[in-house]
Amino acid sequence: MPSMDTKPEYQHYIPQFLLRNFAHQYAPPGKSKAGKSGRRSRKNKMYPGDLVVNSLSLTDPFSLDECLVKRVCGLENMYENPAKPVNIRPRLEKQFAEFEGRASRIYRQIVNAYKNGNQDVWLGRAEKDVLRKFMALLTFRGNQYYQRYNVDSVQEYHEDDKEILQAYMSKHGFTKPVDVWLQGLEKIIDLDMDLDIGAKDDEEDGENWEQRIRESIYSPIAEMFIEHMSAMYMAICTPASDDEEFILTENCYNVTEGQTTAYYDSRTGKHVTLSPRFHMFAPISPRLIIVLRSNLLPDPLVDADPECKWWRQFERLLFFGSQYGSGTRSILEDLPIRKARNNYMDVVNGMLAPRHGWNQQLGMSDRFHFTIFQIPTRHVQTINGLLIDHAFHGSRIIFDRKDLFLDLMEWYLTEPWDD
Template sequence: MSSQYHHYIPRFLLRNFAIDKYERIFEGNIKQQQRKGQRKNKGFKKESRRKAEILQTYDREKDQLGTSLIGETYGYRDMYKDFNNKDVMHVEERLSKLEGIASKTIKYILKESQEQNQVVLFRKNLEDLRKFIFIMNYRNDNRWRQFTGDNFDPITKLMVKDFMQQQNLKRPEEVWLQNIREILDTPHHEVKDNMKIFKVDRDEYKHRMVECFLIIWQAGENDEFIVTSNGFGIFEGVSGTSFGLPFGFVYHLFYVISPKLVLVLCPSPFRKEVGKTEILYKRFGGQRSIFENAPHPAAIPKHVGRVNTSCSGSSNEPKFNITNGTDILDWKFHKFDAALKANGIERRWNDEFTFSFVKINSATVHLVNAILLNEVKPDLVLTFFSHSYLYKTIVKYHKDYKDSVKKDFTNLKKKLRTELNRTHEDDLHLRKNIPASSTFMWNVREMN
């Protein structure tokens, strides 16, 4: 079987940043140009669909500002080959099905964000989306290298070794591949209990994809989100070591899906109706979230399932007691389900959740981008939509971002300044022959 290039950030997301999806025209009569554009697009719809394949990128390792083909960016060859299975590409095939489902949901979210101030998702769509974004983060560059290079702290390395023996696996990367396969094959609400998934990753799924709630932040007209190699699923929160084990507690998880939208997962204390962030901060030595003042409106649920409350309390139900070693999250889930049943409600696939598109200010957009910039590795590949906004982002990062360790993007800043000066010179050249009485401007629009 021939080698295949597998993306850890999928093509359909990267196409939202593609520069050949848009055209930049210098125009005076906008309505006239729009009519021309409509006639042009009418005849070349198929050609337009084939575009959206070029990204504007900065390669930090090469110190190179330029463009890159989507088909050759953010991926590795043969990431999902399972040589222990007759069908070596079976994981990739299953993943492509989930990606197809999630892509429809994300495209729907993007479409609604351009026309509405909210979007309604079914529970099943939401569960598939959560599973998808977890796997997108789990299969990223850093996590994949961790398993292929057996790059763990001593205690986790022992845990991986024990798990390999239990599951009859020979190499750490087989653990990574089995985890993905099992997550794909297991219903969302059962992933946390699947013992074929490595415990550390199973617990991470439980906390991030089940306990955390989802919000959708939207950048303003003059703001943009960026994408980095390890930025899909990066988190802001608390990290350190406890009893010799590394730990991280998430305050916010970020999944940029377009220059204008980012999906954000937050633990329940950030819900307005819960309002227990102070207790959370106290637990971690007073370390506060840098996004504590940003809006956190939870989705509004509409449950369609009704149950007979007189039949509740079956003796066959598992016993949950916080004092007998029950995991605290499992206890919370049980209490929540019990509260639903007490009110005659049960979860159904077609329960509806209404999410607001939450407009955030420029300062918050810059903070999200700063988190992405601050966690980059030496081999960073950064994708952006416009040179001018990336320049502004780098300036703000160097000036305002408060962190003990900052990355140096001085070279990128210089290259962006050179590019912006060149664009300005082109602009002046075009304006030379324009009569003083006329007004022309640059207009950027989607071609299809």
């Protein structure tokens, strides 16, 4: 634990550069936002001009409030490693700061492209990989994973993988489950994902990095990371209507879309719930969101080739159907998105074909064309509804415009959901 002389450090699990996209300048009640009294509100410790976000507090009773960007979506000393001297700033925090800097520049490219009226954005392979890894890290470093592993001993850990975790800790000399979590975060940040010679396609850069991460960290974290990186593709979306926005929840990066199935595990004597990961979500701003979509769901260009469509449907039945039932569908099955185009494939007669002169070798100079897809109201509502459904894992919902948020909540509370 930190010493009495060590000031607790507030560490964000949602980066401030993303929170700022939802922020505005604080104006005390009764003053315009341009008003500059220079006096701080005693109640909430905010100065005029401070960056704040609108939020719905989920503590009882629910209330609408404003929160300082620098004091929301984080925890004090979240990455504190008890095994290290308290006067040394944790290496993990420095790693995150450096990696966030790289990721923030890519996010800025996307935001600026949208603000400039562009309908697409080009990213290099390295930029794409940094963005994908950063999104995975936002999933793993969130409050849900922290609360899962932040117990004093493995005896206090009550998840289904307790025996596996105990064996891993014993093998590697860890005394607390949180050490396993911290190790996983460090190794993922350090993982070199530059293109391997065995690369297969634009979303699957060979198997060498997969093998390295499996050998380096706790297997459930490793397998989730690999699935996050390889089993889904990335698309950028914006509401088609100007009167709709995306929300941001504290656990949004842990939300997965897929119908939950419950069953009794006779081996353990426990009731277990499982759900397919059809989609995951990463809000960028009130008007932009990154959606990760399973490679096994329909894609117009892939399905234009009958053989590719047959294989996709077969793998879907094999993977999803065998576990959750052959009729299991996504509520975003018809989301109008597709995989990014690239500079080494063309569309010929509605199907993907290698570009003339391509040497059949993937490289770090490859570039990817991401369309900013305009999605209709029902899909915007569905995505926001899923984020609200899981918001109870956190303490607040962040939004931009109050009128649009109240319209969303009215829809959420009154409209039936189609499962």
